[in-house]
Amino acid sequence: MSSTTETKGWDRQQMADRLANEFQDGWIVNLGVGIPTLCSNTDIGDRDIIYHAENGVIGYGPVLPAGQEDLHLVNAGGQNVSLKPGAAIVHHADSFGIIRGGRIDVTVMGAYEVSAGGDFANWKLAGQLGGGIGGAMDLAACAQRVFIILEHTTRKGESRLLPRCTLPVTARGVVTLVATNLGLFAPNGGGFTVKELAPGVSFEEAQAKTAAPLTAG
């Protein structure tokens, strides 16, 4: 873990760290825009992870500091990243061929909502005309695993972990692991299994902030 905190719950980097620690040696990993990109900051020892971005960059490394960037090289979030030895570039159709072909071991994405059935919603807000899909539907439908990182509740305090999504879904029944500021959860059909609670968070508090039944893992 990159930092410790006295504060209750996990911060953004800790949420990313917790999921990154699930990555297995040799996995090909796609990181979504926002908190998921923080996973590439996590030190996971000598495990060899290949980061893939939608724009066809296979084998990228850390974000480079200002002045050291290569302006021809960005990850899916537009950040100027580095390349690791053994990197390769393909075009967008080949990149999504890799995705649809099932070669991505895990995609980590942000979301507005996750359901007990493993559905998630991250492309369209309530009442919005259109939205922003990007590569999320391709990744969600085709990656071997879908992990989600999101704040446990909205700013109004409403649970983002729900019995069913209220927003239009990105894909159905695909999410297997969810990191929030309160802990690590796995959709189980009827609710969520608590795999781990963040420091200072009790089961009761997590349940109180979750609109679906929690089960001790």
Add this chain to the structure above:
Amino acid sequence: MSSTTETKGWDRQQMADRLANEFQDGWIVNLGVGIPTLCSNTDIGDRDIIYHAENGVIGYGPVLPAGQEDLHLVNAGGQNVSLKPGAAIVHHADSFGIIRGGRIDVTVMGAYEVSAGGDFANWKLAGQLGGGIGGAMDLAACAQRVFIILEHTTRKGESRLLPRCTLPVTARGVVTLVATNLGLFAPNGGGFTVKELAPGVSFEEAQAKTAAPLTAG
């Protein structure tokens, strides 16, 4: 024309020359195995022709003499060819993407039979199980033009220009120009229009050797 002859009719190179002289400046041309490959020997002045082969070689030139070959470079007939400046290599799916995408201005192929309706047959002999399609069906269905080169008659003297094909066809209604040892012909639905007769060949002789009605062009 690369040579003249006292003999009646055209030889193989002359058949190829006659069709090659139809190629227009800037055309992308695919040449089939056998007599059609002789088209690339034809001197057609300063017209810029790009030769494409099914294996993804775009912009090849003449066959190289023994000892000068590059063993990594072959045309569709397996001959060791040269590359012209501006050549590019793609893989087989992209090569047939070029074909199906309609980028080939003309494909020149050999055939067993051609019909008055522009059908032709070049992949399966009578009574044969299976056959040899290669890229012929893709090219025939998708090139802008299909030109055929074939001997006018079989060894038994039977016409290869027919009211209808007797062998399984490669594609229907696609052939616009046919060069044989007797001349240049265009399928016209009811028969063939005579565009040109080879030296020493009379209309009557051509008609006598053709199983479909000929019309003076």
Add this chain to the structure above:
Amino acid sequence: MARNKVFGSFAEAVADIPDGATIAFGGFAGPGTPYNLTKALLEQGAKRLTCIANTTGGAHQPRMPDIGMLVENGQVAKVICAFTAATRPTDQLPFTPYYERGEVAAELVPQGTLAERLRAAGAGIPAFYTPTAVGTELAEGRETRIINGREYLLEYALPCDVAFIRAWRADTAGNLQFRLAQRNFCPLMATAAKLVVVEVEEEILPAGSLDPDHIHTPGIFVQRMVKIPPAPEGLWTVRRQERAR
């Protein structure tokens, strides 16, 4: 006689783009984006355009020429892209209010499906099946098919009249090389369009200068190229442009 594909100015290269054209714009998060051609099209003024791209642009400052500006300039009838709104509620794309007021139409397409539809158009494949978007709002009322026990959505090829792309190196035959993340949609759009116009970063080299094994877009797909002049005439990436000031 090899054709001359090298044009002297962006204005000349886009002069005859007609009203009603369908234009694909390369680029993803900066690299590969045809800023200079887009700027020339803003000045040229063609109207009722259909614009195909990953996004309409304009979510970040400083703005560079993008489809959002063509929309603001009244040149766009429809966009086909993977974002019609930003995913972060606090961002707003300049395009979005035009869309919400019904002044511009939009077709929202998952990014991989967009790439594959362009690739299909270039490869003579009129339609294909994909697992993407099955079970979502985007699949409602549309044709699906079960193949080997899984449900797939039918998608159609997306041909274009014109593609605007940006490349790193080129030769006079039109062969193109893209550098790193610049490749993205550019080679696909080049195959899908009837007229391909390229802005090129490096000097355009004589035919035969590029290794035939290392060409990303063969010259047979490319009709027009313009070398990007140094700033202030030529637009580079946002950051390069800033540096050039």
Add this chain to the structure above:
Amino acid sequence: MARNKVFGSFAEAVADIPDGATIAFGGFAGPGTPYNLTKALLEQGAKRLTCIANTTGGAHQPRMPDIGMLVENGQVAKVICAFTAATRPTDQLPFTPYYERGEVAAELVPQGTLAERLRAAGAGIPAFYTPTAVGTELAEGRETRIINGREYLLEYALPCDVAFIRAWRADTAGNLQFRLAQRNFCPLMATAAKLVVVEVEEEILPAGSLDPDHIHTPGIFVQRMVKIPPAPEGLWTVRRQERAR
């Protein structure tokens, strides 16, 4: 811990190929053909194989290890290729009499459809439409569809268990470069197969030695590589082999 993908011998690289496997063989008229892996498979002896390739080989002398030899060795149940017979009546493929006697099955596929079915398998596209073969014997009784007024044939993806391919250069990450006409089907088969085994002509270089912009098959698709030793142990092209004697 990066995996070791470099194997010491062809025998080791093919040792666990099971009976009943579907194997794609790269190559077109020589370049890209995995002669050494095919030879090792002849010695390994796996049976009831389905072999996918442009052709079963063997039309010309001197013969090199090919699918026709696997057929003669009793290892093949079925072939899927663009030639089950030679087009010239005077040629005969070694495979053809086995097919005619019903000892081996065959699926004859137009070359472009074969390439596209492999590409589709690698790209997660389960099926697509193509104009090729419409109106021919190969389309009889099969599903077609009219799209924009033209008739197209439905074709399905062609996934493989194993691909045997030959490359020019490689690095330890499995990134491959093919030289000139060697590329042909090889990159497609690499995406379509679960296990990709490569015979490599040049020394296998450390990861990072190859320009990321000029890699034809990314290393994520490649599991096993063997450097081709000099003759007589290693087989090159027919002509190189002759010279090496």
